Amino acid sequence: MxxxxxxxxxxxxxxxxxxxxxxxxxxxxxxxxxxxxxxxxxxxxxxxxxxxxxxxxxxxxxxxxxxxxxxxxxxxxxxxxxxxxxxxxxxxxxxxxxxxxxxxxxxxxxxxxxxxxxxxxxxxxxSGYSGLSIPDRSQSQIRSFGHFRLDQSRRELIGPDGAEIALTNAEYRMLEYFLRNPDRVIPRTDLLRELGSDHSQYMDRTVDVLIMRLRRKIEPVPSKPVHLQTRRGQGYIFMTTI
CATH class of the missing domain: 3.40.50.2300 (Response regulator)
Incomplete structure (x- = not known):
């Protein structure tokens, strides 16, 4: 060329x-x-x-x-x-x-x-394609929580050290949904509905598994979450600040 x-x-x-x-x-x-x-x-x-x-x-x-x-x-x-x-x-x-x-x-x-x-x-x-033109992260759609950033243009979760944290498609969609709806209790039925367009066979247990996986990736102590918290009998709430 x-x-x-x-x-x-x-x-x-x-x-x-x-x-x-x-x-x-x-x-x-x-x-x-x-x-x-x-x-x-x-x-x-x-x-x-x-x-x-x-x-x-x-x-x-x-x-x-x-x-x-x-x-x-x-x-x-x-x-x-x-x-x-x-x-x-x-x-x-x-x-x-x-x-x-x-x-x-x-x-x-x-x-x-x-x-x-x-x-x-x-x-x-x-796959190693090197010529991909993607906006700089500074110009991307970024949603931040704690020391993490979710880059929606690149569909990447960036950790405190600046490295990407791998997410499955289902994990990404759930995290993005929480970040679009911060600081309010979300019933698990809403999570199932959000995932349903691409995961029609999901059951309640699958939500629990996805929550557990996300906590392992974004919480310092997954058993004591500060971002993705449970509200017993109500659902989940995502806190963007700690």
Whole structure:
């Protein structure tokens, strides 16, 4: 690339047989600095991969007439390319199989546009992509509590030492929800509803597990939480200051 050419964003193949959704995702990615390559099927994908230097494949699990899982396996066999699967609400088993066959992440339809962009960026970072243009943290959407910062643009939790603390998608969503609703008691039914769009099979026990995991990551003494506190018989309250 010559010095006069503008920097190119990551090239993302969008494999989806729904024309309207494919074009909508392409527009979203273009607005956020990506270079979308929308195709309808595996034939279109491999034709595009021969003509473009792809950085990531976004693949619909339920391609008409073929399996997105099969395409993911073929991509893994032929190309060193990170893969994110788009899945429907009833595809729990296939999501697990998809991750086992090489998908780096999945996202449920219908999805939040900002979340899709953030998840693609996160997968690209983890895969070692070096040309990703992301706003500086000073310009990002930051929510702070105690000595921690949650960077919503990068979907990162930054600890007191400035290092990232790894969060699962469910942990991130729960923490973000608490930070959007600080200093008020939140019933567990509200937490289940918040997680329900992407985790429809969650039960009460799962909330307890997520609370326990978050406390291990953000509390000096998890058994004596100062941020994520329990209000017995009512729910939970998140205190941003200590």
């Amino acid at each position: 010559s010095g006069d050419e503008p920097a190119r964003g990551p090239v993302v193949a969008i494999v989806d047989d729904d024309t309207e959704l494919r074009e909508s995702i392409a527009s979203l990615l273009t607005e956020n600095g990506f270079v979308p390559v929308p195709v309808a099927d595996s034939t279109g994908f491999f034709t595009a991969s021969a003509m473009n230097s792809l950085d990531l494949a976004l693949v619909d699990l339920r391609l008409q007439g073929e399996s997105g899982l099969t395409l993911a396996i073929h991509i893994r066999e032929r190309l060193a390319l990170p893969i994110v699967m788009l899945t429907g609400r009833g595809d729990e088993t296939d999501k697990i199989i998809g991750l086992e066959t090489g998908a780096d992440d999945y996202i449920m339809k219908p999805f939040n546009p900002r979340e899709l962009v953030a998840r693609l960026r996160a997968v690209l970072r983890r």
